[in-house]
Amino acid sequence: MTRRLVLVGFLGLLQPLGALKNHVFTGVRFGYVGGFESTFSQQVSMSNPSTMPNSSQPVCPKSLCKGDEITGFYKTSPKKSAGFAFTYTVGDEIFFDKFAISGLRVYGTLEYANANLGSRYKVQNKGGQNYNPQYIKAIDPTTGNAIPETMPNPNPLKAIPGTNLGVPSSYTSPCAPLSANNPLGLCPTPNPQAVLLNTPAHFMTFGLNVDVFLNIPLDYWLKRVYAKMFFFKMGVFVGGGVEYAMLWSDVFKNEVLGALGYNPKTRFFAAGGGFFVNVGYQLYLGKHNRINIGWKFPYYKITANNWYNYGNHNPGTQQTLKQTLSTTRRDEFYVSYAYLF
DSSP: OHHHHHHHHHHHHHGGGGGOEEEEEEEEEEEEEOOEEEEEEEEEEEEOOOBOTTSOSBSSGGGEEEOOOEEEEEEOOGGGOOEEEEEEEEEEEEESSTTOOEEEEEEEEEEEEEEOOOEEEEEEEOOOOOSOGGGOOEEOTTTOOEESEEOOSSOOSEEOTTSSEEEOTTOOOSSSOOOSSOTTOOOOOOOOOSBSOSSOEEEEEEEEEEEEEEEEOHHHHHTTTOTTOOOEEEEEEEEEEEEEEEEEESOOBOHHHHHTTSOOBOOEEEEEEEEEEEEEEEEEESSSEEEEEEEEEEEOOEEEEEEEEESOOSTTTOEEEEEEEEEEEOOEEEEEEEEEO
C-alpha cells in the first residue's frame, strides 16, 4: 500500500512536466545606449638610483621615482549621448505550463555599438609624487659623468640658473626649464587631454543571459468570444547575465605625446566584463513571433593600461608615462524581435 502511494505521488509530481514547451529561438535587437562615462588617468615615473647628499638614503623609494597621478573625467554631451546598438541573439525558451503563463529563457548575445566617449568636465590631482627633483642625478652618456655637476673653471657646461651647477650644452628638456628646484628638467605629470575621441569608438560584447517571465494568457479569454483566436500573450520579464566587453579605436590622437614631438596617433584597446540586469515587456503574436521592449543595466567597467617613453631622451632622465582608461556605459533601451521554432 505504501509503495502504491509513493508511486502515485511521484506520477503526480511528473504530471505538470507534461505541460513543458520548449522553443529554440533566434532574433535581433535594436537599441540606444545612453552614453558612456570615462576616466583617463596619467602618471610619469622613472627608475633612478640617486641618493640624498651626504647620505646613502635613496631619493626615490626603491629607486622608483613617481610623479603625481592626474585624472580627467569625461562624459558625453546630451546631443551625442545616445549610441546605436545592434544585437544578435540565439537561445532556448521554456514554458512551464500549458497556458504559457510562466517560463524561462537562456540565450547568448553578440552586440555591437558606437561609443561616444565625450569631453573632459573635471580634472583631479590625486597626488603621489614621492621624490624631490632637486636631488636627482643622471649619467651623461657622452662623458660618463654624473649630471648636474659643479661648474668647472673654465666652464664648458651650460649653467643651471640659480645654482653653481651645469649640464652638457647638448642637454635639454622638452617639458620643464632647468632650475634650482629641478636641475634636470624632469617632466611633471601632464593634464589629460580635453577630448578623448573626435569620432566614435567600437564597442562589442559577448553575453550569456537568463530571463524569467510571466504572461497574461489573453488568448484564453478571447477564445471564448472568437474560437479561432491565435496564440496571443502579453507579459513582463526580468533577468540578467554576464558579458565580456571590448572597446577599441584606430584613430585615437594621443595629444600629450604629440605635444612633446612623439607620434600622437596611437590606437587603444580596452576590455573587461561583469554582470548586467534586464527588465521589460514582451508580446507574443502567434506561436513563432515575440517582440520585447526592455532596458539593460550594466554594472561593470572596462579598462586599458598603456605605457610610453616620455620626456628627455637622455637614458638617465627619460621617464615613462602611464595612461589608464576606464569606461562605464550607461543603461540601454531596446526593442527586439525573436522567431521561435
